[in-house]
Amino acid sequence: MKIGGVAAVLACLALATGATGATPKYLLPRDARVVEGGRFVDVIVPQQEIKSDINPSNAALATGGGLIAALIDAKIQADRTKKAELEIEPVRSALAGFDADKLAKETTSVMLANAPWLQVHSVGFGRDDSIVGLSGALDASPAEKVLFVLYRYDLSPDFASVRVSARLLLASKTVSGAKAPTNRLDLKYLTYAQTVQSIVTLPSPAKDSTENASRWAADNAAMTRKALAIAFADMTTLIPRALDLSADDVKVMSKGERKVLGGHIGRLVEQGATGSLLFSDDLTYVQTIAH
Amino acid sequence: MLLAACVPAQPMTASAAFVEPLADRAPAQDATACGLRIVEVGDARLAPETLGVVSGRAIKAPPDRDAWLRSVAMGLGSRGYSVRFAAPAGDSREVQVSITLKSLWVYDLTSNKVANVVISVAAQQPGHPGLSRDYRGDITRVNWSSSDDELQKLTNAAFGLALDKVGQDLRALCPDQGG
Numbered sequence: 001m002k003i004g005g006v007a008a009v010l011a012c013l014a015l016a017t018g019a020t021g022a023t024p025k026y027l028l029p030r031d032a033r034v035v036e037g038g039r040f041v042d043v044i045v046p047q048q049e050i051k052s053d054i055n056p057s058n059a060a061l062a063t064g065g066g067l068i069a070a071l072i073d074a075k076i077q078a079d080r081t082k083k084a085e086l087e088i089e090p091v092r093s094a095l096a097g098f099d100a101d102k103l104a105k106e107t108t109s110v111m112l113a114n115a116p117w118l119q120v121h122s123v124g125f126g127r128d129d130s131i132v133g134l135s136g137a138l139d140a141s142p143a144e145k146v147l148f149v150l151y152r153y154d155l156s157p158d159f160a161s162v163r164v165s166a167r168l169l170l171a172s173k174t175v176s177g178a179k180a181p182t183n184r185l186d187l188k189y190l191t192y193a194q195t196v197q198s199i200v201t202l203p204s205p206a207k208d209s210t211e212n213a214s215r216w217a218a219d220n221a222a223m224t225r226k227a228l229a230i231a232f233a234d235m236t237t238l239i240p241r242a243l244d245l246s247a248d249d250v251k252v253m254s255k256g257e258r259k260v261l262g263g264h265i266g267r268l269v270e271q272g273a274t275g276s277l278l279f280s281d282d283l284t285y286v287q288t289i290a291h
Numbered sequence: 292m293l294l295a296a297c298v299p300a301q302p303m304t305a306s307a308a309f310v311e312p313l314a315d316r317a318p319a320q321d322a323t324a325c326g327l328r329i330v331e332v333g334d335a336r337l338a339p340e341t342l343g344v345v346s347g348r349a350i351k352a353p354p355d356r357d358a359w360l361r362s363v364a365m366g367l368g369s370r371g372y373s374v375r376f377a378a379p380a381g382d383s384r385e386v387q388v389s390i391t392l393k394s395l396w397v398y399d400l401t402s403n404k405v406a407n408v409v410i411s412v413a414a415q416q417p418g419h420p421g422l423s424r425d426y427r428g429d430i431t432r433v434n435w436s437s438s439d440d441e442l443q444k445l446t447n448a449a450f451g452l453a454l455d456k457v458g459q460d461l462r463a464l465c466p467d468q469g470g
Contacts (some may be wrong), residue, residue, distance in 0.1 A: 046344055048336065048394035049407060056401045074402045074433055081403040081431050089429065092407075096425060101337050127341040130349040131299040182299045 025187060026194040026281060027250065028170070028243055038121035039170075040143040043108050044150040045101055046129040049092050050162075050224070051154035052084035080157075087213040088155060094221035101125070103232045104151045110236040111149075115243060118147060134171070135182045144173050145191075149239075153228060159212035160205035161262050162224060162289075164231035165197040166239055194242050195282040198234035199262035200227040200289050227289050234285050242283050253279040262286035300348035303439045307353035309362040311369065311451045312444040325465035326385035327372045332360040333391040335411070342446065343397025345404050346437045350397050350446070363450050364390050370458030382417075386464045389413045393425060397446055404434040404442070406449035412457050416464040424460070428453030 057076035060069040105125060112120050121143040126133070129150050138146055150167040170192035175184045187193060202223070205212050216224045256267035259278060264286060266278030275287025334356050342350040353359040361376060368374045379387055391411040398405055408428040415421040428449040435441060 046341075047398065048396040049409075051398070052400065054400060077401045078403055078431070078433050081400050081405065084400075085405060085407075085429055085431050089427070093425075093427070096409075125338060127338045128302075128344060128349045130302065130344050130347050132302055133341070133344070133349050135299075 025190055025192055026242065027245055027247055028192045032170070032191050033117050035119060035145045037143050037145070038119040039145045039147050040121050040141040041108065041112065041118070041123045041147045041149065042137050042141070043104055043123065043125045044127065044129050044134075044137075044148060045104050045125070046127050046150065047152065048127075050088065050095060050100075050228075051152070052081075052088040053154050053157050054080040054084050055157045084157070084209075087159060087210055090217040091155065091213055091221055091224055094217045095224060098221070098225055098228070100153060100228065103228065107151075107232045107235050108149055111239045114236060115240040118243075131182045131185050134169075134185050138171060138173050138184055139181065141173055146171050146173070151235075153231070155213075155216065156199075156263055157209070158205070158207075158263070159209040159216065161199045161201040162216070162227035162231060163197060163199050164228065164235065165195055166235050167193075167195045168239065168242065169193050192243070196235065196238040196242050197264070197282065197284040198231035198238065199264060199284060199286045200231050201262050201286065203288055203290075223289060230287070230289065238283055238285060250279075300346070300437065302349035302351050303442060304351045305342055305353050305359070305446060306443055307355055307359040307362060309359070309366050309450060310447055311366065312448055325372050325462070326383075327367055327374045327461065328380070328383055328385040328387045329361075329364050329374060329376045329390065330379045330387050331389040331391075332357065332364050332376075333389075334360060335391050335393050336395065342395055343406070343442075345397055345399045345442055346434065348437050348442075350442055360390070360392055363392075363454070364388075366450065366454045367458055367461070370454060372458065372461070384416075384466050386414050386416045386461055388461070395446070395449070397442060397449075399434055399437075400431075402434055403431050404437070404445055405429075405431045406445045408446075408449040408453050410450075410453050410457070412460075414461055414464055416466065419464050422460060422464060426453045426456045426460075428456075 054077065057073040059072040063069045108123065112118060126137060134148060148169040148171065153164045155162060169190055171184055171190055175189045178184050178189055183189060202212060202215055253267055253269050256269055256279065259266065259268045261276055261278060264278060264284050266280035266284055269277040269279050275285055278284045278286065339356060340352050342352050365374055393409040393411050395408045409425050411425050413423045428451065430445060430449045430452060432445055
């Protein structure tokens with residue numbers, strides 16, 4: 001019997017973590033940089049419009065589980081999703097014509113120019129970020145080594161922030177020991193896996209998400225367009241920086257002051273005039289959009 | 292059972308036949324015999340082969356996307372129109388309509404599945420200024436099992452909501468409505 005939905009994802013995550021020991025892969029070995037034949041870079045944008053997000057309900061967690069608690073969670077999450085999807089509608093309508101795909105491709109071009117050691121063979125574009133989809137992309141890759149750059153852009157659950165993230169996966173077409181083709185995307189067979197994120201926050205966001213959504217939608221979504229441009233631009237420096245991290249860098253960053261910025265928890269790496277960089281196994285840059 | 296759940300979900304291919312789930316069907320309208328001449332259906336999406344990913348399961352577009360979009364356009368027939376596909380004609384009393392799929396994405400958000408569709412409609416009828424606008428269909432449901440049936444119905448329901456709005460606006464262009 002196949003289980004779909006959240007239950008399946010949680011079950012698989014629990015098993016994966018237990019089975020592999022979840023060794024972080026966000027340090028790229030220096031000797032893995034140079035590859036014969038170059039790398040195929042696959043830009044994946046698994047969305048067509050800006051996404052909404054919600055805070056998950058935790059009744060099941062709080063009460064020790066059970067069917068009733070799970071059903072309560074499902075109802076709460078359904079209500080939150082409906083509300084978020086209604087609130088984001090004016091933002092999406094005002095963003096009509098905004099080409100996030102083009103921005104993702106351009107961002108990747110600039111990023112690759114900032115990291116020439118990646119030895120780009122060619123660049124592709126797709127939307128399927130499922131494991132089967134990525135496995136198919138590996139099969140179709142013209143190069144043995146593939147860098148997947150999986151972008152996501154959304155509004156935070158409170159609509160206070162625009163967020164752009166890039167999930168980076170360095171994978172190989174041929175993996176000895178992989179029993180099934182999809183196993184090539186298992187963490188243990190990836191050369192590298194890391195996420196970088198840029199969060200752009202409204203100045204003095206309201207407690208009311210509807211009010212925040214109105215601000216993002218105003219003037220043909222002027223602030224949202226600007227925030228997305230800023231956040232994607234941040235990817236061009238965050239990604240090479242993440243790829244360059246060493247064990248010593250991580251040791252230093254892990255000692256930083258614990259902070260909560262833009263709804264994200266992490267160790268403060270640096271604080272500049274425009275924003276702050278946090279480390280929590282991933283790299284997140286948080287800033288406030290200027291008026 | 293848990294191990295079975297971790298097998299990567301195989302993609303589904305959406306059906307090329309647009310069928311409105313009964314629970315979402317718009318209330319029956321009085322048949323006005325307003326004729327729609329669909330002169331063009333198109334798909335403006337980049338990477339159009341993927342319609343979405345729900346709980347790790349990809350939804351693929353039907354192989355014949357033209358047939359699929361024509362089927363969706365025929366959905367206006369259950370909204371009080373007589374629909375046919377034909378080349379543009381200058382002297383037609385029918386409302387001439389072009390329909391383009393601008394975006395469609397089906398995805399999951401915690402325990403829910405969401406479908407958002409945007410179709411662009413341009414319509415003209417002699418003596419009327421014409422119509423050109425985008426129509427949205429947005430729908431959210433609890434995701435029970437990411438089954439073919441669930442995902443197909445959700446996608447169709449999103450199209451249905453957009454078609455409801457298209458149907459309402461096209462009414463003004465019908466010859467018997469003063470258009």
